[in-house]
Amino acid sequence: MYNMDLFAELAPAPISIIDYDGIVEYYGMMLSYQQADDFFDKLLTQIQWKHDQANIQGQYIITSRKVAWYGDQPFHYTYSNITKVALPWTPELLELKQLVEQQTGYQFNACLLNLYHSGEEGMTWHSDAEKDLIKNGAIASVSLGAERKFSFKHRHDQQTLSVLLQHGSLLVMRGETQSHWLHCLPPTKKISTPRINLTFRMINQRNINQPSIY
Incomplete structure (x- = not known):
């Protein structure tokens, strides 16, 4: 378990990336390099990774990229016409969730x-x-x-913005961002090493129609 005071010292005030039709803030590195390395190594070996799947216009696709879905309850999450059921939190995920919640002031359940x-x-x-x-x-x-470039594009005026996401960094999207902006992770042949991205989310608990099994 990491010292919360150290985390608070590492995480600076966020930089505004988008401030209209939504809010995107980049906090920079919220972990030291050693902490980020430790979390990366543990998540790489302990998470139940599976190749992602998609069903697009009746065509079933399996990606090279791998994914995993965790949460407070066995939440169902559907995207690309495929439904995933959340696994119970691991200790490392719970620790990262607590760090993120302390920094942002938001509570996440998946x-x-x-x-x-x-x-x-x-x-x-x-x-x-x-x-x-x-x-x-x-x-x-x-x-x-x-480190990878992360890009945004406004749905209507087509404005594009990009930010380089550092090892151990935190970025928050909130408000109407998802309604007005698209985002992507552009591929590049210049990077040969792996990246793990965790997106802590707020699942609508009304979508759960069964008691918790955790």
């Missing part, structure tokens, strides 16, 4: 993790506006491993 094996794996333009999520709820993104 986390989607992505493992990109190299820069050639990325994500196309999309928004996180699935019906399972609380509308306009905050999404906190923690980056571990390779």
